[in-house]
Amino acid sequence: MVVDTFSEDKPPTPPGRRPEEDPIPTLRFGVNYTPRRGWFHAWHDFDPQHAREDLAQIAGLGLDHIRVFHLWPLLQPNRTLIRTAAVDQLARLVDLAAEAGLDVMVDGVQGHLSSFDFYPEWTRSWHHRNVFTDPEAVEAQAELLRTLAGALADRPNLIGLQLGNELNNLVEHNPVTTAEVDHYLDTLLAAAREGLRPGQLATHSAYDAAWYGDDHPFTPEASARKGDVTTVHPWVFSADCARRYGPASFEVQHLAEYATELAKAYATDPSRPVWVQETGAPEPHIPAADAPAFARATVLNAAACQGLWGVTWWCSHDVDRSLADYPELEYTLGLFDSVGHPKPIATALADTIAELRAKPISPQPRTTALVLDCTPSTRSVSGPGGTYFDAWMHLRKQGERPAVLLAERAGDKGYLAARGIARTVQPRG
Template sequence: MRDTPRSGDGTRPEEDPIPALRFGVNYTPRRGWFHSWHDFDPEHAREDLAQIAGLGLDHVRVFHLWPLLQPNRTLIRTAAVDQLLRLVDLAAEAGLDVMVDGVQGHLSSFDFYPEWTRSWHHRNVFTDPEAIEAQARLLSTLGHALADRPNLIGLQLGNELNNLVEHNPVTPAEVDHYLDTLLAAAREGLPPGRLVTHSAYDAAWYGDDHPFTPEASARKGDVTTVHPWVFSANCARRYGPRSFEVLHLAEYGTELAKAYADDPARPVWVQETGAPEPHIPAADAPHLARATLLNAAECADLWGVTWWCSHDVDRSLADYPELEYTLGLFDSAGRPKPIAEEFARTVAELRARSTAPRPRTTALVLDCTPATRSVSGPGGAYFEAWMRLREEGGRPAVVLAERAEDTRHLAARGIERTVRLP
């Protein structure tokens, strides 16, 4: 972990060094996708990780499967935990740090539930007290097991758990209890300096009345994670694959996340973003990767960017949505694609920079309720107004309406002027 010292009001003193941005990739095993956990092969993983490290990236995010880790509510399989530890150690050999996601949960359009949560044994994973207790026990176990790994970035509750709400109805208050309980459990075994986080897909930010809220994403855990996907709210189809809106989506998502945080200097991690076909034609993917990295790097307090994903899904595997097959930096034979080469070049360029992003002294005021959150998503009036300001050469921040007159908050963020929608 890289610590960034800050002054008491959340701003960086002028003499502080510019924090190094982190650049990595979400690891999708080339052979067998995540089903490879059923017969984990360290040599295959070593090969994949060496390819990733060869791009000059510094970390991976990894995912074991919840049914294999915890097939019974009171059973956590030691062998499965050992597999995860072995993968973390293999990443260390390749020079890569690791973020571990605990409860999977949702991956590439598939949901993975242990059988004790399904059919006759159905339990709502967000609200059933024993189901919450079991997940907390799993995260605590993983935290204790991973604690001594020096290349561990931290422990995340799971991947986009809010994808599970359709089959597990939950209220915002129940989500808060769920997240608070699991975050505390994840933190139990970890030493200071390791991150404890959670993630949600974009509905948390601009889905009207979605039970996972922007406030939960921006105020719980150690950093805010955002997953600005160009297919959300039909962004790429609405504006075009090379549109200004698409190329600046990760930057916008980062600024939107900063608006909801209580800590003006809270880091934001662009933890998933990618170039899904056919939303982004393959020929446009390198341009999208470069623009996404450069524009996101214009945001203060960016922790880093983690691309989805490392390797394409092999087409011998059935029933994935078409966009899931071609998201990798490497194809399913392990060959780097043009997007990988452009990604690596841009990362090297950003690491060579010696200046911090310029302050965003103007903020566009966001006035919405949980029921009108979509105004801040693609197609919404706020989203389009922010993009117009940005395209005209401005560098707008986002400020919530309830904070637009809070001079202390504005000063802590370096905001000198606010602008409201007409």
């Protein structure tokens, strides 16, 4: 439940912007590329023809970009050795994507992928170095990012360079403080930017603990203020969202929208874009029969948010069941099955994107904002099952389109005007 705390007769118009402003012209729709043959182990014996086939299938859905991942141990097997052959593979894939009409975002330090961690041996066993805090380990990662940027920046289809995939998955084996995380991200982002060209993005990503995890060292502030775009990965299994509310629930279908609005609240720049960079329909959390409707609702609801950069689905191809030891959900996340046939969710996603391109949504300012008052130790109130999350969803069900507003900014009239907020409400327990 909610209670009003502030209202005006008419919403303020943000400086420099009209409420009827056209939709973001660069709204993007893509997919995280998982090679059909061999998963990411395909990098051990990269086959351009296999990649070309996968990319043609992706482009055939009307998607405009992919996000790609090489493996850190193959790129940098020694702290002072970056393999030219591995960097060349990555450049070749970017070129193949261009042939298919696809732009590319490259993640640099992998890191963590689909429940597996990939550490170079120079970070392990008796060589162990904390990848977040050891100065030489951090500098090695910075050099890898400089090298990748230098090798790829002249490709006109390069969107940019991301530090790595959900690097906060590595904190269990690499204890780190919030201050150390901030220094790590600042150092690596600066390194990535050294070789990039104007307009290319330098970003980072984190899984949902950064937003919902009490005292997690990766913070919402870091996600929303460092790098050129805020990336969110609103997975329906985080905090048991789908099991808690149901796979076809209102809460599940509006989760990406909520994550986008939550991310906007933590940004210091009201115009900072948000990228829904990973979302998907993992079985059994989302049964296959519900997946097409989930995909359609997720994209449409997210597209109604101002400042959305785009949506990138996870993932392109199912993991082949000949590969062992993945969690069950990892085998069914693709738009295509493991032999390359499009699944019903692929058709639903392609149709929804085609509709949005033919008739774009024009997102309006969210004139009502629900105030979020939490500390690093109580961040979980904003996650599924939390009191704030439930209050936001309650408002949304009533037909409101609530923004998220940090309590510390609730009295800042200039900030409220910049976001188009005319009315604030407080959650009530």
